[in-house]
Amino acid sequence: MPVFSARDIVPFPPGNNATDTTINSHHLNLTTLDHWNYTLFSNGTLSNGSWCLLTFNNYAPTYLFPNGTFLNATWCWSPTEPIGVRGGVAIGYAVLFGIALVLTLVNLNKHGKLHLPAEKRFFPIGRRWQWYWASWVCATALISLLTSVDVDRYFLPELPIILTSFFWFLMQIGAMAVVWEAVRHWGSWMERQFIDPDPFALRDDDRRSKVEFYLPLLFYLFLWLLISFVMQNFFMIVPRNWTAIQHQRYPQQIIDEAAPTATDARFKAAAFLLVVCWLITAFSLRHSIKYYCPRNRGVLNRIRGFFRYMPFRFMLIVPLAAVIPAYQALVAWNFDYSPLKVTGLKAAIYAGGYTPSLLILYVQIIIGFFNPNEDLELKRQRRVRGQELDREMGIVHKPSWWSRINGENMDPNASMRDRLLRNVREINGTKAAPQATVDSPVDGPSPPVEMTPVSPTLASPNATIAPAFYTGRSERRRQERAMEVATGILFPEAAHDRVAANRRREELMMDGPPPPSYTDTVQSNSRLNAQPPNVARSLSGQSEGSTNQPPQQIRSMLDV
Incomplete structure (x- = not known):
């Protein structure tokens, strides 16, 4: 709802009679305008506090009905103006953020792909979070920049300035999270390389492990809860009444309503919490360098070693991340440089508000294209360590061409018939030539196996x-x-x-037949002993079996 001062009100132009007024060559009923409390303002708008219409050029209403309805009217909150400097620069930045979004998804596919079994200690999502947040930054930046076009085109500020400011703050939160996740994951990657040769090289209950366990929890607890660092910035800014931001229709209204709202205590507290968030990121970087890089003695050597072992991309994105809370603090105290102001300083808005986040994304993307996938890099390190161990033990592996020359390679296009023929010839003590087939055997006239x-x-x-x-x-x-x-x-x-x-x-x-086994002899003797004495004696007196069978030949002591 537009609000104007009394000095901006102008009288209605005279018409044909006392109940008629002429606005832009169109006759309107003055009695009806007075009945519905319409007022004409110096900027060419007609408003009654609830409705606002344009009265210049081709936007003026052509007729007014007795019930207060206008014919061919145009609202004050319409994109009637041409694209200005803010909208033109926003389109260029939107193109850059759109390209960054595509390249971010490419890097997410490259570095998020698994080439080794997932480990409980190093989850795959840990290396993907920085690319998830980068996608968040690109999406929010695109919305903020594209709505900036309508900030210039709207005749009176309204919803576009609110959407631009809202998503700009979300973009700042995501950019800080990108830097945090990049630093945190680099420390996790260093730990993974450190313990891969020896899983027991680092303890699980020392100060290092406790800091690495609680630091992400602390950061994300502060990020998402009311007392967080980054999401405290969110809760400080987002759930509030943004209506006063759009009250920038004349200079006095900007001074009375828009400027005090954009520079209140909540915006100042949000900037301070982003500073604390950046300090946690810097502490995490220092922690990883301390425990996973060579240590230095002395204060000067430690400072020198900190910058020596810091990755090159962190030398770029960590200072760029420091610009984010610095610029938010600036606009929280000075409304003229703020993106919340419709006529704010364009150079400051894009140099301090959008450029740091854009540069952070492109640094991450470029380094992501050069760095290999972590699983592939870990496999390469394991292969190098295996070669070094073989060299120390004196193990020399045959080169890859050895098997091809000696006929030990298996043709991947060979049929099952050729493979069976090769196996049979190896059993016979011969090896088939590399190009041997069933139709042309190398062992002479012997028929193929399947044709035997x-x-x-x-x-x-x-x-x-x-x-x-x-x-x-x-x-x-x-x-x-x-x-x-x-x-x-x-x-x-x-x-x-x-x-x-x-x-x-x-x-x-x-x-002749073999002698009875020991088991059969023992069983026959046991059955014989089981008979009554008289039966046993009667059987012993019989000589029919001894005379009809050949004499027993004693072969061993078991037959006695």
């Missing part, structure tokens, strides 16, 4: 085996015979060995 005929007899004239196919009723014997046939087809040498074993068994049986 199924015959009831083998090559040896003196050796016989059972028929190739079993025709009885025993299912178990049928399966055994089928297995023997398949073995004879795939491994001919094994079949010859079985025939040789049968031949040796027949030669041993030519000397």
Whole structure:
């Protein structure tokens, strides 16, 4: 609802009579305008406190009905003005943030992909959070910048200035979270490299582990709760009445309503909490360098080592992150440099409000393209350590071309028939040439394995085996015979060995049946002792068995 001072009110132009007024060559009923409390202002607007209409150029209403309805009217909160400097620069920044969003998703796909099994100590989402927050920054920045176009085009400030300011604060929160997650994850990555060769190199109950456990909880507790650092900034700014921000329709209204609202205690407290958030990020960086990088003695050496072992991207994004709370503190005390002001200083708004967040994103993106995936880097480090251990132990691995020259490689395009032929030749003691196939064997005229005929007899004239196919009723014997046939087809040498074993068994049986085993002898003696005495004596007197059977030959002490 527009609010104007009394000095901005102008009288209605005269018309054809006392009940008529002419506004932009259109005759309106003056009695109806007075009835509905409409007032004409010097900026060319017609308002009654609830409705506001434009009365200049082609936007003036052409007719007024007795019920107070205008024909062909245009509201004061319409994009009637051309795009100004603020909107033009916003479009350029929106393009850059849009490109950053696409590149951020590419980096998220690259660094978020798993190439090793997930570990309980290092969750995959830990390395993705910085890219999630970067996507948040790009999305909120795009909304804020695109609505800045309507800040210039609206004749009277209204919803666009509120949306621009609202999402700008959310973008600042996300940019600070990007820096925090980048620093925190770098420390986690250093710890992972540190304990990968030796999982017991670091304790789990020392001061280092406790700080690393509670610091993220502390940060995100302060981030999302009412007493947080970053989300305290959110709760300080977002859930409030933003209506006073749009009251910038004339200079006195800006002084009385918009400026005091944009520089109140809540905006000042939000800027202070962002400073504390940046200090926690810097402490996390110092903590990681202290425990995972070589230590230095002395104050000067520690300062020098801090900057020496700090990654190059942190030398850029940590100072850029310090600009975010500094600029918020500036606009919390000086409304002229604030993006909440419609006619604020454009250079300060984009240099201090949007450029640091944009540079943070592009530094992260560029370094993300150069850095490899952490799982792949960890696999490379393990491979290098394995080579060093082999070198220390004197183990020399054959080069990759060794197997190809010696025919030990397996052609990936080889058929199952070629692979079976290769296995059979290796059993025979020969190796197939690298290009050998079933149609061109390397062992001479021997037929292919799968083409070996199924015959009831083998090559040896003196050796016989059972028929190739079993025709009885025993299912178990049928399966055994089928297995023997398949073995004879795939491994001919094994079949010859079985025939040789049968031949040796027949030669041993030519000397007579083997003596009874110890178990059979003991069982027969126990049955004999179990008979009554008279029966035992009567059996001992019989000589029929001893005369009809050949004399017993004592072969060992067990037969006595």
